[in-house]
Amino acid sequence: MKYLDQEPIVEKVKSSINKNNALSxxxxxxxxxxxxxxxxxxxxxxxxxHYIKDVxxxxxxxxxxxxxxxxxxxxxxxxxxxxxxxxxxxxxxNSHICYSEIMKCNKITPTPDAIVDTIKYYYKTNDLSGLxxxxxxxxxxxxxxxxxKLINLNATINWIHTKxxxxxxxxxFNESDCIIxxxxxxxxxxxxxxxxxxxxxxxxxxxxxxKVCGDWCIDKLSTFENITITKNPGGIGKLTTYELFKSISLx
Numbered sequence: 001m002k003y004l005d006q007e008p009i010v011e012k013v014k015s016s017i018n019k020n021n022a023l024s025x026x027x028x029x030x031x032x033x034x035x036x037x038x039x040x041x042x043x044x045x046x047x048x049x050h051y052i053k054d055v056x057x058x059x060x061x062x063x064x065x066x067x068x069x070x071x072x073x074x075x076x077x078x079x080x081x082x083x084x085x086x087x088x089x090x091x092x093x094n095s096h097i098c099y100s101e102i103m104k105c106n107k108i109t110p111t112p113d114a115i116v117d118t119i120k121y122y123y124k125t126n127d128l129s130g131l132x133x134x135x136x137x138x139x140x141x142x143x144x145x146x147x148x149k150l151i152n153l154n155a156t157i158n159w160i161h162t163k164x165x166x167x168x169x170x171x172x173f174n175e176s177d178c179i180i181x182x183x184x185x186x187x188x189x190x191x192x193x194x195x196x197x198x199x200x201x202x203x204x205x206x207x208x209x210x211k212v213c214g215d216w217c218i219d220k221l222s223t224f225e226n227i228t229i230t231k232n233p234g235g236i237g238k239l240t241t242y243e244l245f246k247s248i249s250l251x
């Protein structure tokens with residue numbers, strides 16, 4: 001097993017960000033440690049590199065009203081709270097904000113963009129014809145736009161999720177050239193065998209005992225010579241943050 005060096009992709013995305021010191025971003029999250037860890041990463045990068053005026057992190061479980069964020073902000077919503085009643089009410093009463101562009105126009109899809117850029121970099125092509133991908137995520141902000149983007153690049157897709165049984169999941173993994181997971185379940189996935197060269201894109205963000213880790217059991221992958229996997233932390237999550245700044249600077 002070896003780790004994929006994504007720094008060239010990060011530098012390319014960073015070079016395309018239009019800085020805007022008049023722009024403020026609010027990130028809606030909950031008190032989940034995985035989400036908070038990622039949100040703090042967004043703020044930390046902006047505090048250091050100053051892409052926009054400021055980043056405000058709002059825990060919707062503690063905030064009394066979200067309506068003060070309807071003007072003067074771009075809004076980014078963590079995937080796991082998309083279907084919460086608080087967020088649905090906010091979106092329904094403020095259809096003009098950035099969130100509606102994420103959901104209805106697919107203009108802001110930073111995690112799928114980071115995954116696709118990584119895949120194109122690894123395979124050195126924009127045409128994924130003949131390659132089989134397994135995607136483990138079916139959410140509105142990651143899985144669905146990601147599958148659309150991969151199909152548009154002529155990829156063949158296995159689409160699995162938390163209700164897919166272990167036998168089918170293993171079969172999909174075995175036949176795939178690339179496996180993409182964003183399950184948010186620490187150290188969950190592994191391979192029983194490795195019969196072909198595979199890229200694993202680990203987009204899960206999990207915090208265990210105060211440390212960030214991905215969805216895959218790295219120890220169980222380490223003996224497979226044909227595996228290349230994205231770093232976690234420091235891989236898709238990091239690139240996603242720069243993709244986010246790039247996307248909001250273009251709206």
